[in-house]
Amino acid sequence: KIVIQVINPNTSQAMTETIGRAARAVAAAGTEIVAVSPTQGVPSIEGHFDEAIAAVGVLEQIKRGREQGVSGHVIACFGDPGLLAARELASAPVVGIAEAAMHMATLVATRFSIVTTLPRTLVIARHLLQQYGFERHCAALHAIDLPVLALEDGSGLAQEKVRARCLQAKREDGSGAIVLGCGGMATLAKALTQELGIPVIDGVGAAVKMIESLVALGLSTSKHGDLDYPFAKPLSEAFSHLN
C-alpha cells in the first residue's frame, strides 16, 4: 500500500480539498492520498515573502509525514516552496507540482506554456524554469491577473479566465502543451484538455504519478551528499519541534 502525503502549503482548507480531489482522481487503486496543510502560515502564496513563511509549514508537514511513514510527499504549490529543504528532511521522495508538470509537459511536447495566477508570481515560475533546466522548453508564461483564492470563491470567474488564457496560449504561443500554474487549478486540467484539444497539465496529478513511479522503482531521496539529513543543532524554541 502506498500512502502519499499531498501538502497544500497555504492554509486555505478549500484549496486543500481541491488539491486532494485532483490527487485522488489519478491515484492508483492501492494508493492512499493524505491531503494536509500547515496549521499556521499564509492563506495564499503570492510572492517571495509568502513562500518563505509557507516553507516552514511545509517542513513541519514533511516531518510529520516522515514520522507517519508515508511513501512520498507532494508540495502542491506552483512555487515548489521549501522543496530542497524538504528533501533534506525527508527520507521518502518529495516532488513539487511545478517540476512535475514541467517534466510531464516535456514528454508530450517540444515546448509548453504556463498559465498562472498573479503577474508577480511569473518571476517565481521563471526561477524554477532556470533551476530545473526547462527554460528552453517554455515558450511563454501568462497570468490571469487574479489572486490565488479567486479560484475558490465559487464565482467561476477565475476558471473562465484560465480557460480563455489557455485558448489564447494554444493559438499564439506555438506550444504543444500548457502547464497550469497553481495548485488551485488542479481539477481544471482534464476538462480543458478535452475541450481545447491540447494537453493541459496539472502538477498535482503529475506529482502523484511520479511518486508512485519512484516508489515502484525503489527510488527515494538520496542521502548521499547535499540532500542528507540536516545537521542536528539547538534550534530556537519556535523551531525546536523541527529537530
Ligand SMILES: NC(=O)NC1=NC(=O)NC1=O
Ligand atoms: N503561482 C501560484 O498561484 N502559486 C500558488 N499559490 C498558492 O497558494 N498555491 C499555489 O499554487
